[in-house]
Amino acid sequence: MKILALDTTSGACSVALHCDGHTSEQFVRAERDHTRRILPMIDQVLGEAGVSLSQLDALAVGRGPGSFTGLRIAISCTQGLAFAADKPVLPVSSLAALAAGVRREQPHWDAAPIVAALDARMQQVYWGVYTADAPNASLWPEAVQDPQQMAQRLAQSSLPTPVYGAGAGWHYPELAQVPVAEVLVEAEIHARDIAELALPLWQSGAAVAAEDLEPLYLRDEVAWQKRQKIRSK
Template sequence: MTQFALAELLTECIVKILALDTTSGACSVALYSGGQVCEQFVRAERDHTRRLLPMVDQVLADSGLSLSQLDALAVSRGPGSFTGLRIAISFTQGLAFAADKPVVPVSSLAALAAGARRSHPEWGDSPIVAMLDARMQQVYWGIYSAGAPHDSLLAEAVQDPDRVVQSLRESDLPQPAYGAGPGWHYPEFVDAPVAQCDMDTPIHAREIAELALPLWQNGAAVAAEELEPLYLRDEVTWQKRQKIRSK
């Protein structure tokens, strides 16, 4: 086998995943290929739809790959902004249909925690409580360990801040624990059992791509038409409607 043929074979064996995120106040696209990540990231509350395609084209060009050479796409499935989730998921579905590729849905809270762990190596393997603002005086939140970065130690939920604090106190959360994400801005969290909190931690597509790799290897990818966002808000909305009707 020639060196060229061997290099071509090794390239084909390397897993290549394109990831997208518009869950919160940022827009990012990343391509994972053989342990290397190429990412485009911009903080932007608006214009996600206009920004995504040029960012995808750029990371593909920088990586020297085409859409057809990918193994899968990955996207944050939520929870998060309703509009942001729909933009990322619809755009990912379009790419997946065009290239006939599967999609790996990744928790946006898990990606937030993974990004915080990368930004704060001093936090070590301590659990990270990831939190996004759900509006309506509520937050989306979950707790992630270094050993199981995909699965929250408590089920991901949308709750009032005071209920979150109560849940954290009752959970016997290993200490020290840390907080990450913009949802931590509520004053009720001053008494939360965390040693430090970084409210400026954004969600990056690079973490979505890296978290997607073992999920893809374990068969967690879905067809584009099966991709659905996770809002966590449906039950809460239904309960509020029931309360209004009962008055």
């Protein structure tokens, strides 16, 4: 099984190749430099493995939520490659990938729930809750909320303890009192974790055609819902 994975949903830019059980990755922190870096990184990862686009089974990409600009870069690059090679695409939640990466790097967190949170700017947070049993799906729908709303939701929850936190969204002071055992604010999204999460999606038949690939912004969805409510009054 050969899957090429891309991610530019945040300040980092990463490319990974899962090739028959082995995963290699290129990762750089490249704020505002994704466009220049992504294609050379793809060439390097494929070249080092001796794999061509035509030999891939599928491409995987961090579908969001995340930076609007970063998501457009990753989605458009993935679509272009998938069209060129006539390959399907596996969209992976960027929040799920963040949680999976932290679980990989922090084995002592074991199977505990991880609250992955990205800074959505404008005093809001993208977040979801992930377990080892279902790493691709948040226990609650992924959301964009004010930090205070997120804190209240977690304080009122009945999640099994301990609970851990990961991601830059945790920097807001309102989240300091949330009952979590440990928080890694510096945690980042890695394409290698997108590739690993793509494997069960492939097995379950979740691949989509390149033309059907769409980013998940969340904030756009919230704005649309608000407009619909206003129009219905």
